[in-house]
Amino acid sequence: MPRLVTLAAAQLGPIQKAEGRDVAVGRMVRLMERAHKRGVEVVVFPELALTTFFPRWYEEDISRADHWYEHAMPSNETAPLFEAARKYGIGFHLGYAEKTPDGHRYNTAIYVHPSGEVVLKYRKVHLPGHRDFDPIRKVQHLEKRYFEVGNLGFPVIRAPVGGQEANIGMMICNDRRWPEAWREMGLQQVEIVMLGYNTPSLNMDNRGFEAHHLRVEHSHLSIRSGCYQNACFGVATAKGGTEDGHELFGHSIIVNPQGEIMAQATSWGDELITADCDLDDCNLGRTTIFNFAAHRRTEAYQRITTQTGSEAPPVWKPGQG
Amino acid sequence: MPRLVTLAAAQLGPIQKAEGRDVAVGRMVRLMERAHKRGVEVVVFPELALTTFFPRWYEEDISRADHWYEHAMPSNETAPLFEAARKYGIGFHLGYAEKTPDGHRYNTAIYVHPSGEVVLKYRKVHLPGHRDFDPIRKVQHLEKRYFEVGNLGFPVIRAPVGGQEANIGMMICNDRRWPEAWREMGLQQVEIVMLGYNTPSLNMDNRGFEAHHLRVEHSHLSIRSGCYQNACFGVATAKGGTEDGHELFGHSIIVNPQGEIMAQATSWGDELITADCDLDDCNLGRTTIFNFAAHRRTEAYQRITTQTGSEAPPVWKPGQG
Numbered sequence: 095m096p097r098l099v100t101l102a103a104a105q106l107g108p109i110q111k112a113e114g115r116d117v118a119v120g121r122m123v124r125l126m127e128r129a130h131k132r133g134v135e136v137v138v139f140p141e142l143a144l145t146t147f148f149p150r151w152y153e154e155d156i157s158r159a160d161h162w163y164e165h166a167m168p169s170n171e172t173a174p175l176f177e178a179a180r181k182y183g184i185g186f187h188l189g190y191a192e193k194t195p196d197g198h199r200y201n202t203a204i205y206v207h208p209s210g211e212v213v214l215k216y217r218k219v220h221l222p223g224h225r226d227f228d229p230i231r232k233v234q235h236l237e238k239r240y241f242e243v244g245n246l247g248f249p250v251i252r253a254p255v256g257g258q259e260a261n262i263g264m265m266i267c268n269d270r271r272w273p274e275a276w277r278e279m280g281l282q283q284v285e286i287v288m289l290g291y292n293t294p295s296l297n298m299d300n301r302g303f304e305a306h307h308l309r310v311e312h313s314h315l316s317i318r319s320g321c322y323q324n325a326c327f328g329v330a331t332a333k334g335g336t337e338d339g340h341e342l343f344g345h346s347i348i349v350n351p352q353g354e355i356m357a358q359a360t361s362w363g364d365e366l367i368t369a370d371c372d373l374d375d376c377n378l379g380r381t382t383i384f385n386f387a388a389h390r391r392t393e394a395y396q397r398i399t400t401q402t403g404s405e406a407p408p409v410w411k412p413g414q415g
Numbered sequence: 416m417p418r419l420v421t422l423a424a425a426q427l428g429p430i431q432k433a434e435g436r437d438v439a440v441g442r443m444v445r446l447m448e449r450a451h452k453r454g455v456e457v458v459v460f461p462e463l464a465l466t467t468f469f470p471r472w473y474e475e476d477i478s479r480a481d482h483w484y485e486h487a488m489p490s491n492e493t494a495p496l497f498e499a500a501r502k503y504g505i506g507f508h509l510g511y512a513e514k515t516p517d518g519h520r521y522n523t524a525i526y527v528h529p530s531g532e533v534v535l536k537y538r539k540v541h542l543p544g545h546r547d548f549d550p551i552r553k554v555q556h557l558e559k560r561y562f563e564v565g566n567l568g569f570p571v572i573r574a575p576v577g578g579q580e581a582n583i584g585m586m587i588c589n590d591r592r593w594p595e596a597w598r599e600m601g602l603q604q605v606e607i608v609m610l611g612y613n614t615p616s617l618n619m620d621n622r623g624f625e626a627h628h629l630r631v632e633h634s635h636l637s638i639r640s641g642c643y644q645n646a647c648f649g650v651a652t653a654k655g656g657t658e659d660g661h662e663l664f665g666h667s668i669i670v671n672p673q674g675e676i677m678a679q680a681t682s683w684g685d686e687l688i689t690a691d692c693d694l695d696d697c698n699l700g701r702t703t704i705f706n707f708a709a710h711r712r713t714e715a716y717q718r719i720t721t722q723t724g725s726e727a728p729p730v731w732k733p734g735q736g
Binding site: 207209211213214219220221222243244247248249250251252253254259261268271272273274275276277278280281282283284297299301302303304305308311312315316318319322323352353354377378380381382383384385386387388389390391392394395396397398399400401402403404405406407408409410412413 | 528530532534535540541542543564565568569570571572573574575580582589592593594595596597598599601602603604605618620622623624625626629632633636637639640643644673674675698699701702703704705706707708709710711712713715716717718719720721722723724725726727728729730731733734
């Protein structure tokens with residue numbers, strides 16, 4: 095008996111700076127309707143799905159950015175998502191900017207059961223970009239300004255996913271490039287990683303030549319290797335298209351535990367991609383080549399947790415060998 | 416001024432069980448002659464390059480396997496490699512089975528300066544397979560029987576590589592699938608990872624369906640993501656072809672810090688592939704997206720070094736959210 099669940103990545107096209115949450119929520123509700131018609135059990139929406147990717151806009155006074163954050167979840171504006179989930183019996187993953195009652199700001203994702211209950215919350219750990227205005231950049235990437243580093247680790251929980259129980263975890267955007275994030279969840283037997291992202295088509299760091307045509311490839315490479323090396327499914331959902339002149343590369347994918355792409359978005363607009371995923375496909379890797387208990391050697395990994403930055407190696411001198 | 420070095424992967428075709436080291440060494444010397452003609456400065460030979468991949472053969476009494484191991488390096492049999500290195504001014508990487516004077520057995524690799532001095536030694540950490548005869552397997556994979564886990568960590572050293580100084584490290588075969596191995600070296604600013612392998616075209620574990628057509632893809636996926644996520648070059652050299660009826664998949668590659676394949680072997684025999692590698696290409700990743708000091712969060716990685724095997728996650732109950 096396969097443990098089948100039907101998963102979807104619900105890619106969003108661009109959300110302009112001037113557009114309100116009602117626009118984004120309306121589009122997401124329509125994607126949930128479409129998901130229902132397609133027999134989908136869980137829908138994954140992108141990172142910061144309710145607004146434009148606002149960390150590209152600098153505010154000297156961060157309190158002037160408060161309107162980008164959610165102060166409650168659900169709220170009046172997001173309630174239609176929870177209603178659609180109940181109506182269609184679909185669970186959903188949503189990324190949004192969170193401001194807590196005591197004033198902390200996080201780049202957050204939740205997984206919501208069709209009942210409307212929040213099953214799991216994650217706050218982004220790997221914040222890319224910078225804290226202060228950077229005159230070298232043509233476009234700012236101020237995630238380190240607008241968010242604190244997530245304080246929930248990489249939690250995994252066993253919960254209902256469609257008609258099955260599954261071990262689910264989350265990461266957000268840049269987290270996917272860090273094998274540490276995948277491994278933390280692999281060590282908790284994650285079966286489905288839900289992952290939203292907003293990634294510019296061009297790296298605006300302007301500190302060297304990066305091959306622009308490899309931007310999508312690097313994203314897919316990281317997701318595919320993370321899924322393969324941790325024997326899990328990945329549902330990676332983008333915001334795509336041009337937000338106020340700034341292009342995001344889309345290319346949402348669903349990946350299996352062999353690292354294969356099962357479905358891929360090919361537009362830069364709102365687009366639903368789906369796959370029937372047999373959760374038992376996670377077992378082969380876990381019990382053979384990636385049987386961690388049999389093969390991992392933690393004594394050889396100590397730098398990973400004791401050393402943050404890289405350090406120059408010793409220098410060899412002739413005659414020392 | 417680019418920091419150019421010309422690197423080669425010197426893939427070996429099969430070595431039959433009955434063939435002596437003289438056969439393998441002779442073929443390797445010819446590959447070094449070819450490397451010289453092609454202007455190569457460093458040649459990377461495969462794992463266990465001097466013999467057949469003997470861990471597929473079971474010996475009840477391990478002392479009967481002693482003839483597969485090197486008891487000295489160089490020895491009379493391997494001296495021609497060191498002589499060719501001196502003659503052509505080429506450094507080389509060699510994988511071999513090592514038996515130490517006090518009786519320890521390792522799956523080992525060395526990097527040898529053209530002078531003949533051993534610059535760096537590595538002993539394989541991630542030993543795949545099993546220790547005892549496994550009746551389920553059509554072919555045994557007894558690395559855990561024939562080798563102890565390497566006791567040198569993942570050392571990186573700055574040393575002459577052609578006309579440059581480079582930070583070099585090594586891994587062996589199955590190590591390449593473990594992002595921990597890559598990261599240990601990335602944290603030491605590795606610029607060139609030398610990597611030999613002997614990988615069967617079929618997984619003989621016979622405990623589930625593995626997609627045979629993905630075997631090469633999984634190898635390349637792991638190497639490419641390791642290079643990209645640690646901003647280093649990888650020279651990954653296979654033994655390929657059919658050893659006594661057992662097929663090894665070849666497909667040696669040289670990969671750049673963007674994760675791109677620069678050169679690939681397309682035969683299953685002795686084959687030299689080469690690439691001009693600008694070591695300064697390691698800088699972009701290291702100083703931007705993979706600036707570890709700026710972005711890594713070791714507090715979120717603690718399971719990686721405190722937990723060897725995976726653990727089941729907590730179970731969500733309705734009403735707890």
